[in-house]
Amino acid sequence: MKKETPNYFHQVFEVTRRIPYGRVTTYGTIANYLTLGSARMVGWALNKSFTAENDVPAHRVVNRKGELSGRNHFPMPTMMQQLLESEGVVVENDTIKDLKKYFWDPAEEWEED
DNA sequence: CGTTTGACGGTCC
DNA sequence: CGGACCGCCAAAC
Numbered sequence: 099m100k101k102e103t104p105n106y107f108h109q110v111f112e113v114t115r116r117i118p119y120g121r122v123t124t125y126g127t128i129a130n131y132l133t134l135g136s137a138r139m140v141g142w143a144l145n146k147s148f149t150a151e152n153d154v155p156a157h158r159v160v161n162r163k164g165e166l167s168g169r170n171h172f173p174m175p176t177m178m179q180q181l182l183e184s185e186g187v188v189v190e191n192d193t194i195k196d197l198k199k200y201f202w203d204p205a206e207e208w209e210e211d
Numbered sequence: 212c213g214t215t216t217g218a219c220g221g222t223c224c
Numbered sequence: 225c226g227g228a229c230c231g232c233c234a235a236a237c
Binding site: 129136138142 | 234
């Protein structure tokens with residue numbers, strides 16, 4: 099059973115799964131938290147989130163502007179926005195309205211499970 | 212093994 | 225405010 103899942107991939111998946119309901123974060127924040135050095139690694143890792151076995155809520159991860167930059171990589175481009183709205187996140191024009199309001203920082207130490 | 216790309220970010224103009 | 229450019233780093237080609 100070889101998963102060939104690089105360390106940073108695992109880290110990104112784990113942190114992403116730690117994102118609370120109705121909360122979002124950015125690639126740069128995760129990258130900075132994991133000290134990956136580049137936010138692109140986060141996006142790349144999340145790209146595999148679909149092929150990965152884990153349930154990674156990639157829709158809760160947006161870019162610095164709060165824009166749903168990765169919606170194009172979802173099974174359906176509209177799925178990401180629908181999921182966010184379903185969680186109570188106000189999304190307009192493929193962009194989170196009050197990003198700062200829903201923003202979640204991994205360094206804020208999550209409330210266990 | 213060199214080049215290109217990529218779900219980003221920040222600075223510069 | 226927005227377009228242009230560079231930096232990061234790994235995978236794909």
